[in-house]
Amino acid sequence: MKSSRTVSHLRRLGTTCLVLAIASALAHLAGLLVVIGTNVLPFWTISGILLIAYLTLLVVAYLAARGSTVPPVARSVLVFRTISISALCLLCLSGAFNDFGASYRVLDPPAANGCRAVVREVSFLFAGSGEVYSAWPFGIASRTGSWTADDGYKPVAHGSYTLNWHGNEGVLHLVGDHDPVWPALQTVRCGLV
Template identity: 40%
Template sequence: MLRERRWQVAVSGLVLAAGAYALAGWMFGLMIVAGTWVVPAWVPSAALLVVAFVVALVRRVRLSWPSRVVAVLTSAVALLSWVGDLSATYTVLPASPDGCRVVVRESSFLFAGDGEVFLTSPFGIGPGMGTYQTDDGYRPVTVGDYEFRWESGVGRLSFTGNSTDPILRSTIRTLEC
């Protein structure tokens, strides 16, 4: 009985961790970068859920109703995030002398495009630092219409597009390492 309870607590903990990471990724736009590899926020949540479900199946663990609700909601968030990521491209810009990296996630749908800019610490984890919207599904970073440089620990990102593909709105803040 005690052993069953331990497995139930372990699986519930995995589900809760997956839910917490999905929520943090959704609210704060977290990004994980390892070298030039980008791990979108939904991947760790989905991985934790898969581990929880495999352990629950192998050990025949029955989850309590709150854990089931968290599992279903986390699964929905991970699935929706994955669907939203299908058309996205990620670009890792050159690292600062201190090891910080800027990552740009761009996506487009029909006649609209958007981008999110993330600043990761030398440890590879970082929040979103702003967004921009474009016309006609334009992806300025993906096509190379941008300039990026580090000046005294501050990243400067500017777009060099043309009048046929304008940047409609930008909320990119200071990229200070």
């Protein structure tokens, strides 16, 4: 009886991890980031961590259920798990590939309401690009703009930018010395829409 209760708890905890991993994957697809202090964490990494936790709990529950009278998992649940795990694995792999070589930075100063500007920059061959996010003090950042740069230039990494706040709206000016940046002015909106 104790074994069946343990297996039941492990399955519930595993299902919770799977549901949270799916929610994190949806947040990643929506273009959101988690910002903790000056650290930035893309949601695909959170989804991957939760997926690993789910798979670990699944193995432990399977091992605990061997030789006991615990009812098997329904076929529809197995189909849902298989589809979810496959989709999450693809999303995590594509997120890792997309973030290969990307750098994230939380910019100073913050706005008066505590909102921060977060930048993601990528450089590949002769092309550079970036995205700017507005990060609320509670840690969720949403994308507010993007740019491209010539010759793989990363203006924020090179310190070639200014950030000025006017109330809840910031203006990020990206300076491209010999490598132009398009568009050079980015708006960081932190007010409620």
